[in-house]
Amino acid sequence: MNLLWAKLFTTLLLVALLVAVARSGRPRGLAIWAVLAGVLLARDLGYLAFGRELIVPLAELVVLALYLLWVRLFTGLQAADVVYLAVNFLALIAGAASFFLPWLPLTPAALSLLLLADVVYLAILLGLVSPYNTEGAEILMETRFVIIAGLFLVQVIGLLYGYAAPLIHNLLLPAAALIHFYVLLAYNRHLHAESRQAVQFYSTNLDSTFEFMENLGNAITAKIDLPRVLEIIIASAVHNIGADAGAILMVDEYEDVLRVRATRGIYPPLAPVPALARVNTAALKRYFQETPIPIGETILGEAVKSGQALLVRDAREDPRLGANREDDILFVSSLIAVPLVVSKRVLGVISTLKRAENRHFQDTDFQHLKTFAEYASITIDNLYTYLEVLEKRQMEREVDIAAEIQQKLLPGELPKLVGGSLAVHSRPARGVSGDYYDVLPLDQDKVALLVCDVAGKGIPAAMVMIMIRSITHLLVSPRLEAAATLTGINRGITGRIDVDHFATLGLVIYDQARRQAVYANAAHLPLLVWRASASKLLRVDAEGLPIGVEREGKYGQRRFDLERGDILILCTDGILEAMSPRNEQYGLKRLADVVQAACGLPANGLVQAIRADIERHAAGARQHDDQTLLVLRIE
């Protein structure tokens, strides 16, 4: 049996193997192998037909070029390759031409020399491949020894003995095909392993993501607690990708800095650290947590600024981790940092570390953390929104509570007087007022009218109001003068450690029988008195400090007689300072004009008139301060 068939047989086997590989998935570069099989087939058939020895090295030229292309699938083409391919191509053309132009001095030996040079070039290329510069380098590294040694041997034998000798032709060439077999089989096995890994990656990724989501879900339903949610996120992330430490840093609400919000394990600062903070891990941890990182600075700040996730496989090779190289408390071996991004907004960054020497993160870890980060970002963003709503509601609730307290403090209905009519208007600037008014009948004849403006807002102001009201209700009596009442109120309020609020208070005690009024004033606005006889608005004032300034404060009072048609007006700043859209204050002058126009009306009508005029003046401009107006008209 002619061994010629062995050659053809091996080539056919190669084709069969190719078909099998193609069916199990389409690895990249499969076409190269198909061409290679085609070239071998053409070589064998051509040899059968023409019996020319030159065919063999010419086919080898193409085979080596295909090997180059295959390696370059992984590493990318280089400029030198063009020279290589061009020389091979020219040699191929020249070789084919020499069939017809026998005078061309192209011998199989000359081609063999070229082939050897090709193998050397290939050997250099393969020698340079490492996992750091080539993706999927493993298959090249696994097969490179066999490829180079095998191809080299074939070319050397070819050079020494030529390709025509039957032994060579029928044994060497089929044996050379074994190289291709080997590489193709290894490639196939590799692809299988890779796809198995991919499936496994996706399933573990899914599992851990689900677990992570479940943890988060539990944390969120229990109570909205952002710090705790961040703790869970970082704990899950560190656990799932087998990191030694992790940290979440969030962008500050006001400044362009990152603040550490959660850590797991010992996450050292990625920058030089003062000696004092290096004494032990507790100090280091505290230093890391308390030192804000400007956005753009350190590797974490860079990740936030750029929005790009990054993997530093080996920290020794990254100058940005220069502070973490020494074998000390700061040592970092490998790092992943993924910015937390939601619709083009960077909320912060999640980062994990390996800290044991020579332990590095892999691409799969990187992918894992990216998946986590994506989910965490959306969760955190939702929490932010939710917390803001909650905060707003809390504020509104506080306003509601204060408003409710206040509502209870104010008299429900003003008492009816024999010798006069009473009316009030009170309007808070923002839900809750710092103003308080009261009307207290003291006996058959005397009635106390007071208007009070507490400095401050919200519940604390409402508490001060309650205290003032309680003390006032306790103190007032027909026998106690207005000034003495204020002295008592002030003494009751001032100097309490839990009260740091002040109030102004104007107090009128009106004696209906005598048609006489007394005004005492704790730095409130003067009492406005409309004299019907003179058609004039007068200001009546008395000396005194605001309530709460000085415990031993003294208060003066003014006593004056009234006539029918006279009007007493107690009001707060918010009335006289009501702003128009053009930033003009309402003012006393304008108030006097309305009172003059409406002085014939009972208190109720007068209050309506003043109110309407203020509204005309404000013309929809924002109300800055609470407005209270208490009016007594002598009938």
Add this chain to the structure above:
Amino acid sequence: MSDIKSIQLNEDSPLFQKKGMFHKKFASDFRQIRYYTLMVMQKAPPEIKEINLLEQQISELIKNAVKHGNKKDPRKIVEVWFHFDPSSAHLIVQDEGRGFKALEAWNEFNRRRTECFLRQDFEAMAEFVSFHTPDSDEHDSGNALFAAVEYWDRGVVFNRARNAVAVAKSFPQRRHGIELA
């Protein structure tokens, strides 16, 4: 721009524009300084960041006017113009005193003090912890103004007579995260 801030002297500063500002007058009663401050603060929206700090800074300005400007003379008044919104505060505080004569000396003092700080030389800084003039008493340390030039980031400006100071600050707005460029 140098890192070291100073008190300006400029009658024509836009910070002296009083249009649209609230206005209040107070007697120079030392006991009521915090009360006056609250009266001013009443117009400040609660959204302002670190509103307690704003109150403290305003209180210092009123205190300076009452104590150093009007020498606590109750017949002399302190006038305050003010305007607030959630993103800024603007105040003018004017007294009836003889004016801040030591303004230049203070600036020089603050410059040297800040240089010590920037060098992180706290030994040398010990010489500059308190600024004293012949008028100051044992309670004065100049700290109010050291803080003021830092706090009022849009300027601390005196008028020509040096008895009115205008200050302004912008407040950072709260946000979650930064936009990607």
Add this chain to the structure above:
Amino acid sequence: MSGNMEIKLRRADTIYVIDVIGEMDLYNAFKLKDVVRKMIEKKIRHYVINLDQVPYIDSSGIGALLQVFADIKKNGLSLRITGVKGSVRKVIELTKLAQYFPIVAELDLAIQQLKASD
């Protein structure tokens, strides 16, 4: 006067903790100076001023701290300040005194440091 302030003393061996409670403002800050002055007269060597319960401080409060620190240094005694947070921290930072003052994050740590210096 409003915004009262109290001072309470605690003792841990040779170390005295001065708890300031309330607002250290222009009306109250002098109290701290008085207390420390008396303590120096009584030859007390180690002081911790705890500002944990101080919600508000102004330049007079800062002035009091400076005075107290100077008095303590002049007499060769030792001081730590703790509980510096919130607006108190802000005011100290604005005056650039955060590193000038012997501020220690926690009370326990301050006591430990003073004990070690004994």
